[in-house]
Amino acid sequence: MEKRPLIELRHIYKEFPGVKVLSDISIMFYPGKVHVLLGENGAGKSTIIKIISGVYQADKGDVFVKGEQVRFTNIKQSQQRGISVIHQELSVIEDLMVYENIFLGREVKKAGKILNKTEMIAEAQKLMDTIGIHINPKAYIRELNNGEKQMVEIIRAVSQNSEMVIMDEPTSSLSEHEVKALFEVIQKLRKENVAIIYISHRLKEIMEIGDTLSVLRDGILVKTLPVAEVTENQMVTMMVGREMKQYYYKARGCKSKEVVLDVSHLTRKGEFEDVSFQLYKGEILGVAGLIGAGRTEVMRTVFGAEKPDYGECRLYGKAYHAKSPGDVIRRGVGLIPEDRRQQGLLLEKNVKENTSLASVSKRARKGFVDFQWEKNASLEYIKRMSIKTPSEKEAVKNLSGGNQQKVVIAKWLLAESRILIMDEPTRGIDVNAKSEIYALMKEFVENGGSIIMVSSELPEILGVANRIMVMREGKVAGFVDEEDAAEEIVMSLASVGSE
């Protein structure tokens, strides 16, 4: 029986300034099928979702819903056509009850204005019974665990008579048990003839729940095929099997074996467990893993922004118990955080003030800012790192992502850091700026510095790192040396484990 697709994308193109995000994407999504989108970060999965739900509009190409051409310009329009998106970050309101969340914004009323609570509660109960979830409609969201919260979101989606439910990495914050429950719900939705788009990096899950698979790579659709016809290994190959671009700069990776940072048995309950690794002088240590593997949390703890439950860190042989990042910074470590806009930069402040922020106090004379030094230093780094800015007095919020990131790096170079922890240093940055940042990293380590680079982009890790640590579910899954590094090895360590 040839069914009609619920949603069809035809030759979709999308470009952001300087980056082609999607080119010539044509996919059909059928009712009653779980359609998996697979690809590395930046492959274009979320852009596809955003085009379907109306957050973005395609530059070229058409979207059809049940054969009818549509052009959504906001989320509301797509919702009215029965499309709901469940985002990775939960969007339920903690201080409202389950049924209030389900009916938020479209409350059932009686006599015009008064809320009909009885009916909403009954309706919520009915919805849960059909799907087979057992949550008290009158429980507060804050009393639920993550899995249950996710279920509430799903029920909210279903209660809007959604014909399509899009799930963006729904399992990234769920325990194994919760994942099972989620899958049961997905099975029921499938029986109800709902079309499901499912995004996940976890290959095992995809094998278990997916019907159809579309693999994306660099904005191009590699292939759409039934899940039953592929193996996990084939998925990995399809996802990463690209020719390496020649824009990486690999440092020599001096084999001095002088340990600068020694982390042993570091643990923060619920985040990561028994993490041990060493960083050598003059190397770039890549840290690979899926989102939620605990990489960022480990780095923040090493940096002193969080306190470990157990374990020890040593810098240049000396153990430290940092009360705050200041203690670690004074020992010569700098952090380039994963979210530069919220954690790395004072957006309203200018390039000069951001560059000098970590050293202004050290360089102050009797507490007074040395304005001459500050100006000269910022001009020097603008020149040295070719930061594109009208002047040192420009607010950093007006700079492009790549130039913003250079300002964050300049801040630590000016503070004379010897170790840089870089968390997703090139996220959201165009190709050119990426390449410049790799070059800076190479220069830094070849002058005796050391870098830990957390990245979710495998080609980047393989292209830049001298050694790779792979993390999975809060634990170190293994180390891979430069010579042995291959995408398949790292990917399988990150998603399947070493067994």
Place this chain on the structure above:
Amino acid sequence: MNNKKMMVQSRNFIKNNTMLFFLILLFVISMVFVPRFATTGNILNVLIQISINALIACGMTFVILSDGIDLSVGSVAALAGVVGASVIKLMPDAGVAVSLVMILLTSLVIGGICGCINGFCIAKLNVPPFIATLAMMNVARGLAYVATDAKPVFGLPESFGFVGLRKIGPIPVSIILMVIVLMIAYIILSKTAYGRHIYAVGSNQEVSKLTGISVMKIRFSVYIISGFLSALGGLVLASKLQNGQATAAQGYELNAIAAVAMGGTSMAGGRGGIVQTIFGLFVIGIINNTLSLLGVSSYWQTVAMGIIILIAVIIDQYRK
């Protein structure tokens, strides 16, 4: 093309200096409607009237720039006033120097203690600034009543009035004090690393923390500064009135916040400064003065003040 550019530039200039234009406009209007406004005597009057609020608003600027708020300033001022008056009363023969030392010491002790408690609760215990200082507002006011049994402390030595009532040459001492405090505050905020860190913490605490700034110390310290300057303001007030009363400085927190906000310092921290606060102080001072000269009752002045605060904040929102 050139014209267009000039228009954009001038629009930006107006946008960035709204308060300056507002102030000039206010000045002109006052001069037109109130002939007596632009006399030296009256201008000095305006300055005297804003001098106490200036001290308190100065501390408030530090707090607001760090993304906090201090509601306890009026109560701390009253407490410092009654404590200072009670102490100086024990020294009927005190000279000017002794009086000044007493004023400074009382400000440091009372303001310091109240500020430390605020700072500790906010920076260490993570109590929201609004709540912590609201509590202090009640505690300090209550203590002022308890300490005096709600009776004004009269019979102070004449030297106690030096700061509030006397002049050095033609210029009242309270104005000189205000200028000194504003200048020091300006220098701290715009020229020192500490000042830079206050702006950083107010802009984004997470960024500041990850850059190695001790967010805790910065947040702690601004409440101590605010406490000290509020207490100093309270003592100048006591000196001016020649008594200490538990009921003094009612609503001063709002005047101080109004001056800071009206100048254009962001209530979310990180943006603004002493210059803006000075604008705010003048706007409030001139409006009150002009309305008084026009014979508008003080009740209506309060109404006008409320409306003006609102307008100022709306302008601030619009500017963003």
